[in-house]
Amino acid sequence: MTTERTVKTPTRNRRAEILEAAAGLFAARGFHGVSIEDIGAAVGVSGPALYRHFSGKEALLTEMLLDISERLREQGARLATTADPDTADAALDALLSGHIEFALTHPALIRVHERELDNVPEQARRAVRRLQRLYVEEWVTVLSELHPACPPARLRAATHAVFGLLNSTPRSAGELTPEAMADLLGAMARAALSPLGVIL
Amino acid sequence: MTTERTVKTPTRNRRAEILEAAAGLFAARGFHGVSIEDIGAAVGVSGPALYRHFSGKEALLTEMLLDISERLREQGARLATTADPDTADAALDALLSGHIEFALTHPALIRVHERELDNVPEQARRAVRRLQRLYVEEWVTVLSELHPACPPARLRAATHAVFGLLNSTPRSAGELTPEAMADLLGAMARAALSPLGVIL
DNA sequence: GGAGTTTGTTAATGATGATTAACATCCGAG
DNA sequence: CTCGGATGTTAATCATCATTAACAAACTCC
Numbered sequence: 107m108t109t110e111r112t113v114k115t116p117t118r119n120r121r122a123e124i125l126e127a128a129a130g131l132f133a134a135r136g137f138h139g140v141s142i143e144d145i146g147a148a149v150g151v152s153g154p155a156l157y158r159h160f161s162g163k164e165a166l167l168t169e170m171l172l173d174i175s176e177r178l179r180e181q182g183a184r185l186a187t188t189a190d191p192d193t194a195d196a197a198l199d200a201l202l203s204g205h206i207e208f209a210l211t212h213p214a215l216i217r218v219h220e221r222e223l224d225n226v227p228e229q230a231r232r233a234v235r236r237l238q239r240l241y242v243e244e245w246v247t248v249l250s251e252l253h254p255a256c257p258p259a260r261l262r263a264a265t266h267a268v269f270g271l272l273n274s275t276p277r278s279a280g281e282l283t284p285e286a287m288a289d290l291l292g293a294m295a296r297a298a299l300s301p302l303g304v305i306l
Numbered sequence: 307m308t309t310e311r312t313v314k315t316p317t318r319n320r321r322a323e324i325l326e327a328a329a330g331l332f333a334a335r336g337f338h339g340v341s342i343e344d345i346g347a348a349v350g351v352s353g354p355a356l357y358r359h360f361s362g363k364e365a366l367l368t369e370m371l372l373d374i375s376e377r378l379r380e381q382g383a384r385l386a387t388t389a390d391p392d393t394a395d396a397a398l399d400a401l402l403s404g405h406i407e408f409a410l411t412h413p414a415l416i417r418v419h420e421r422e423l424d425n426v427p428e429q430a431r432r433a434v435r436r437l438q439r440l441y442v443e444e445w446v447t448v449l450s451e452l453h454p455a456c457p458p459a460r461l462r463a464a465t466h467a468v469f470g471l472l473n474s475t476p477r478s479a480g481e482l483t484p485e486a487m488a489d490l491l492g493a494m495a496r497a498a499l500s501p502l503g504v505i506l
Numbered sequence: 507g508g509a510g511t512t513t514g515t516t517a518a519t520g521a522t523g524a525t526t527a528a529c530a531t532c533c534g535a536g
Numbered sequence: 537c538t539c540g541g542a543t544g545t546t547a548a549t550c551a552t553c554a555t556t557a558a559c560a561a562a563c564t565c566c
Contacts, residue, residue: 138338266478274470
């Protein structure tokens, strides 16, 4: 019965609404192709109202990218936790399904994450890159258990290639059902990683 | 010994220079992130000089995208000309090597091609999309000979996924030599396409 | 050796757009 | 009530461009 919160909920909602709308717009037209007005309009308020929630347009993008990279990294760390070679295969499956699920559920976020890193201020860019690197390293760790003979540089390049494959979702949207697409991407990605054991 | 050309060469060179410089800048910072001044500076002339060669910034991007799509489509048509199922496998190899060669040689063009279609005026956008579609269809035709049981929608999605894999080049630059990267991408892409025969 | 075309240059011009100011509303707490 | 904070609104600011004007050098061809 003492004084409690009722205040913060609306703010949180607005912020989330704005981030979501902005993600869609950034994905469709690119960071510089979207104005503050556009974003405001997309959530039904107009223009400078955004400054009540974010310190600026760059800050908005920064938060978006940090959130995406952090979610992927967290998910990666959670799913890859399998220092056991016996289950490395299961860990890879988990990483794959997790990434596919994310990509199919949030195509706009994937697109923004791939395209807009350059528009973020230096310091945050480093943070995002660090999170991305950590996520990649989760994959590389699992892959190196499956393919001990393969040099890490090759595993890293292969991981990026698989991300490119999985992240193609936003470009080939619509033709297949999400389930069919998930199956297809999973099968292709697994197959794509199999030749890693082959000697150069 | 009669009057001949000496006029057009410099113009052509300038245009090409500008297109190349602009491609690099667009790839690095995005269409809206690059100013006419930037592009001019990159070729050693300043600003509005570009209007002697292009009618505007959009026209420049338009020409760039049309050129890329047309080169890919032409290359696709040339390499896939193999209505013969016996050699469909060779045709796929040719398409793969051709695309990989292009992606490794022109990472900036690949990046621009993937990112900036939205910034082109409607009419040209349709033309670019048409060329892209034709290129994809070359792949789908070859793939459908290799996997007759696979529905076209699935083949199209798979093609986009392979493009995503191959076009990951600009993101994972540096770690591997171009040859090693080409081999890796080729092996991964071929493997990725093999599960297409599998029933759903 | 000079008229005309090609390329450039440096000042406008005009929009667009991010950010800030100044001024309302709404709502919960005391 | 009514004060204060949270949210919005609209009307400045202030920059940053793309694009155009007006003017110059260079080079071609006669």
